[in-house]
Amino acid sequence: MINKKYILLLLISLFFSQEYDYSYQDVNPNSDLNGTFIGPSYFENKITINYFGWEN
Amino acid sequence: MCNLNDSEAWDTDKAVLIGIGIGSGSISSWDVPGPWVQDFTMGVWNQFLEGTDLQRKKIVLVDSQLNRRFIGLYSGSSISNTQLDELYSEIQILIDEMVNSLPGDINSDGILNVVDVVSIVNLILAGEYNELADINNDNALNVTDVISIINLILDNN
Structure with a gap:
């Protein structure tokens, strides 16, 4: 019975799994990371503040 | 900006x-x-x-x-x-x-739930280590940590 619970939890877990991540090159010439491919996962154990900057 | x-x-x-x-x-x-x-x-x-x-x-x-x-x-x-x-x-x-994260609270939302199970599974599949995910403190992430966190969730419920 308990094994069925484990399997059910794992299946639910995998179904709802979604990571908010990307890997793009830093193109800011004023940045220390200019030229480096970065994204949320690049900054391990840090929060990322993702500013979407397209302005009409 | x-x-x-x-x-x-x-x-x-x-x-x-x-x-x-x-x-x-x-x-x-x-x-x-x-x-x-x-x-x-x-x-x-x-x-x-x-x-x-x-x-x-x-x-x-x-x-x-x-x-x-x-x-x-x-x-x-x-x-x-x-x-x-x-x-x-x-x-x-x-x-x-x-x-202030709890052991097993991988996503640091203050509660243990299925999202933390997902995170541990993902860490194991990626071959990565996270101290919070190492429930049994054996300095390794494996299926025993997954079982441990599921037991914690079931016990809490």
Whole structure:
């Protein structure tokens, strides 16, 4: 019975799994990371503040 | 966006600002020494903002476990002081969660649930290590940690 619970939890877990991540090159010439491919996962154990900057 | 260029506003050892343009977007207004990337395929736009037709002037906070935790909307060419205060408050909440995380609470939301199981499974599959995920403190992540956290969840329920 308990094994069925484990399997059910794992299946639910995998179904709802979604990571908010990307890997793009830093193109800011004023940045220390200019030229480096970065994204949320690049900054391990840090929060990322993702500013979407397209302005009409 | 100079009003986000305040290195004292949050602990930069725990939170990093990234600018995301959309290919045609100009970096000229990004007067911040932090990273700026271009999302030519709009893939990030679609995922983070759930559709390109939505308003684009947003700031999305992603925690250290890659969960989207907060979406802040701004208007005009800058962020108002009220919006800044809300953003800084949300950043601090996430930082506090990181600092005060429970064993097994991988996404640092203060509760143990199926999301933490997902995170541990993902860490194991990626061959990565996280101290919070190492429930049995054997300095390794494996199926025993998955079983341990499931037992913790079931016991709590």
